[in-house]
Amino acid sequence: FTLRLSLYQVIALQMRFYKNTSWREDHGVASSRHLHCSSPDTDEQMWFRLREDTGLIAAVQGILLPRCVLVLCCLLADYFLPDHVPDASVRRYDGAAWHERAFTRWDSAQFLTVAQDGYREEPQLAFFPFFPGVIREIASWTPLTLPWSGVVLNLLLSVVIGIALLKLTIVCRVSASGEQGTRTSIPPAASPGASEPRENSSLDFGAIVRLHEKLWFWVCVNPALVFFVVNYSESSYAAAHFTACWLLEKGSNVNVLLPAIGFFLASATRANGILSLVLIALHPDSNPLCGKWMRFTVLATAAVLPFLLVEGFAAERFDFSHKVPSTSGVLFDEASSTADRWLFLPEFRLQSAYATVQEKYWNNGFLRYWQLRKLPNFFLAGPMLWMVYGYVAPAVAKKLIACFQPQSGEEKSITKRERLLLRMVRDPFLKYELHTILLVTFVFLNAHVETITRLAWASSPILYWLALRPDLQSFF
Template sequence: MTKNSNNQQTITLTKDQHQQSNRKHHHNHSSQKHHNQSSSQMPSSAISAAAAAAAASQGPTSHISITSLALLSRLLVIAIQIISNYLIPDHDAGVFLAPRDPEAPPGKLDGVVNALLGGLHRWDAQYFLHISEHGYSYENTLAFFPLFPFIIKILTSVLGGNSSLLTYRELSLVIAVLLNVVFFVFAAKALYKLSNMVLGNKKKSELAVILFCFNPASIFFTAPYTESLYAWLSFAVMAQCIDDINSILITVPLSLSILCRSNGMLNIGFLLFFYMRRILSQNSFHNIICIGSKLFSILIIIIFHYGIAQVYSYYLFCFEQKFSFPPHVKAYAAAHNLVLAGNKTAESSPWCSNYLPLSYSYVQSHYWNVGFMKYYELRQLPNFLLALPAIYLVVSNSCKYIHDNWDFCARLGLFRLNKKQVKSMRNYDRLAFAFVAHALFLALFSVFFVHVQVTTRMLASSSPVLYWFAAEYFTGDKAIIRRQVIRKLSKQVQDGTEPCAHVENCVELSEILDFRTMNLKQVAILLYFVGYAVIGTVLFSNFLPWT
């Protein structure tokens, strides 16, 4: 590994990469005739129009580091939020608003923070910052897992908490947003690493990261929500399962992802899947026992961490005890008929008497009306329409993957195929089964069991498949041929080394997002991603329905 003149890390081709490069070179020679034939079949009028547009705007290839791209996208979201929050009056959504101490004097910089970041303190962000300040004071707050508010609480306390400059609430808002910006950068890098492992295609991996940076749920990756942290932890777990599943260190991101969000439990599926593949590939009974023992140990560690959180919830709400809450916190509970921690009665918190006293399913059902098809009401039709693009993108492409690889999928991606079947499959097809199954389950579960409007942000933060499927429309064989034909006709093909060919964590924007050569599907995907990112930010920042 060396350094270039811009102090960026550069990498040299490994033996495998060199062989892939040679194979690609020979493939290009052998498929040139096919490309030419495909080119001749394209409508000449469409090619001429695109070529004319391409010739009108010549320029060098743009490239940017993943860190810079991720930071730029977060700054754009914050800027849109500032403008929309200033210009548009807030909607009275009639939802939870974290109580404030009416007697506490405001900090000198509170107004500045609210002007710059106030539009991010909406919807569930109210819960997360309340939990970081007062803990799980109300039973309905148990719907939100402890990792993110706990990190905010620690950093806010270390930096002083309440002061004459900033009150606790405003300081915690600043810290939460800064944390999410950092977590988002980590998530983008983790996605790039994971995509390279699974896809084996640099262009597609780059485009997946670009789409992630401007994803349809962008506002939730900046506001005090768990999306950025959870995406980073989940992508790290997935990459670790492929790269080094034997390491006990996999318990760190996996345990943290479970403490971050409820659907973090599904990440255990990746651990089980890749361990089962190892076990089934072993011929030695001794090796199988060793692998199984390690898997069992990892699962015990993970369940232990999850169990701690559940025991703590039981301790708070299943016993009558005295907790010291500020008067305004108690007053809010009384005014809104909320169950206060420590105030256990015979009627409150019925989940405490269950055989397995887990609070989450009760809280979701009781306070949010979550359950099988409970959201199927005519007035919820707009929310179903908002979630439709993400659902269609995942479900339709998952079905196509299953259809194209039926023998492999019928074996759950675990059992060996014959040599002919293996030879006909791409490396991506063999590695992607667990990811496609995970994304398809999330999409279908969201449609039938949860508030459907959360589907987009759930898929955007939980699965790389949304970005891989979208990237396929830009980097598939037909898309590549189309770009080659149009650039050839417009005399845009230039010799020389690509700026990002050997640079780590670098993406070439103009090479991938060449608007002059896009077809209707590609334009639709970009409009969906960017349009939702912008419109969602505007709506969210004013308490308008975008949750």
């Protein structure tokens, strides 16, 4: 908790410096134009240096090694610090060796149990199958145990997260500055407070090289870092989601099946992957109102299909006409006579099995977590709520208001609805801001509020960009 607060303090200080342009000049943070003009290298030479500085080897050195240090810290903390004794209802993973106990706590025990035995109990339906399925295969093909298979997988995926975030950031920046040209007939969105067009629209290679250092720092050290290392699905989801977003931003230059695979894997990892529909619908190359029905259908189906498959699997495992779920939570307990009858309600088929399990075992639901005794958890999520509602939400409000204000040179015949649509789908950052607000608001109202931190840092590139902007204002 102390580490998380200190990290939020670092972000807060950077936000303050972002508003102080004199600070940037005094410390030698030059503008994009100056950096580009002072470089004697050709574009080919700078791209070669860029690939060297931001390639796989650099990612391993900048991301993987610090993550390995954190794994060592987890082992030392588990060995020297006394264990917390949780409630008896919390799942335990039996048989873990002393060097595995640090990676088998809380939800890690659920994922490891699913990987080992499959779905045998109702609460396990809340944990989607991709992550436990992968670590089961790794453990079967390598000498690693299940706990260490998950840790090694998360370490390797951290490199994928860093590279995908870097490429996504560069593509969005290029799209925002119009350096790839207008991909559709949509005019550039008016963004209040955005910088004026630069005199030299070439890419700032120096800023990109500095970008990967700052970006990978926040990949390695973010307030939800521990969940990216232990056997949680945050790393798997972030790797698939950020890669899919990067491929989505590349537009028609990439086969539609590639981002579709990414969104499919993300939704097969976590239920909030279904919120990717916001990103898909607002992208100009997959917006159905722009005539991109085929691409939208493929991507939307990929994002929704895993959730529907999990629902179908739950319906198949629960035989409604013969089987009765026991009060102990074990599936297909024939001997149970005092079972919960929720499976046999007529409206069950209109309900989500995932939502029902979340409500039954974790007390999730609209405002159900809003209790006085849960107030400390709201304080724990306070910094994240402050970042989203204090910075992201006001920026989105200004952009949406500007959508109804005509710009100079814009056709007068265009309607307000068309202007709103065109500017929303053309702004490369707006859809990620809306996605972040929607995710945080949904969790804030319907789920355990303390999970906002890890869910948002695994789903939203906006948080990383918000931490980067003070040092790289010229890049954005």
